[in-house]
Amino acid sequence: MAKAEVAPLRPWDDFFPGWERFAKPDTRDMAKWNNRVVSNLLYYQTNYLLLAVGVFLIVGFLNPLGMLTAMAVVSGVFVGSVWAGENRAVINNFKRQNPTVFVGAVMVASYMLISLIGSVMVFMTAITLPLTLTLAHSSFRLRNMKNKLENKIECAGLKRSPMGILLEILGQQEENFQKIQTFLEDKMKGGD
Template sequence: MGEQVQVAPLRSLGDFILESARFQIPNIKDADKWANRVLNNLLYYQTNYFLTALIVFLLIGIIHPVKMVFGFVAIAVAFGGFVYCTNNQWRTRRFKRDHPLLSVLIILSAGYLVVYMLGAVIVFMFGIAFPLLLIILHASLRMRSFKNKITNKMEYVGLKRTPMGIILEGLGQEQEAGS
């Protein structure tokens, strides 16, 4: 289609969390209305959310730089090992059969490494999960303004494509007409 992606504007601090911001606990009994509020806030405040996540991730990285790097490496190695083992099952089985002692040593070493790296993995995951928690909390509690509703209508009808709109669409969370 060739639609141009536009970065949404950074909303003012007053609109985001200070003066004009209105917060209310959502009605958890009306899950559709709550989800609608979250999706619309994710679209409207997306640049603020991306910036918040980056700042929190960097702060945790500054406080625990070695653990963040080790946590990232541990997760990358675990993911790579998983992909390799699942794609080469016959080679893995043959290696275990042909080299039982080496296999046991690799398993014990990997277990020790996992236990040793667990602290670093927890810090790394906290660096990712904590910003997401903050974003979901804000999107759930922030009541929508008239400007928010108009901006989201433009996103829905395709007059404007933004990174968060593309992410939500990829997750199957398209906005419904009239929401």
């Protein structure tokens, strides 16, 4: 297994090249849309991280205590949901069959806990805004050949990245990896 590597920062003209490289996703083909999002998350992960850090710093500067509270709650809910997904078969199956709903449930649970504490606006700004911007970009940004190649290398396990590890924890990479592994095994059997 390869060690985790941080993906390079993509230049601005690749990250946001112009309106011609953006298109509305096909909402009738969820598998294709999911593949586009996962590919873009892997390819532009460092750009997305810098976007999130920028929003975190701005919000953290404006409301440091609320930011720490929101981070602690969301981290706790996320770790708890990952633990439950790994140790409870029902939750694990639900996570694999409905990954978007699972992530949404984690966000709703975080929101509800934070609303009890009183830092709702910090949550909405610091956590939801970067996630919304990242999801919007990864949904609308068309992939290029370098993007597709990087995704295949990541899924094959030849290269690991922090986003790849996170997507694997959320159950998004396993299916792709199994497809590639089956393809490679079939090729090796046919080549003998």
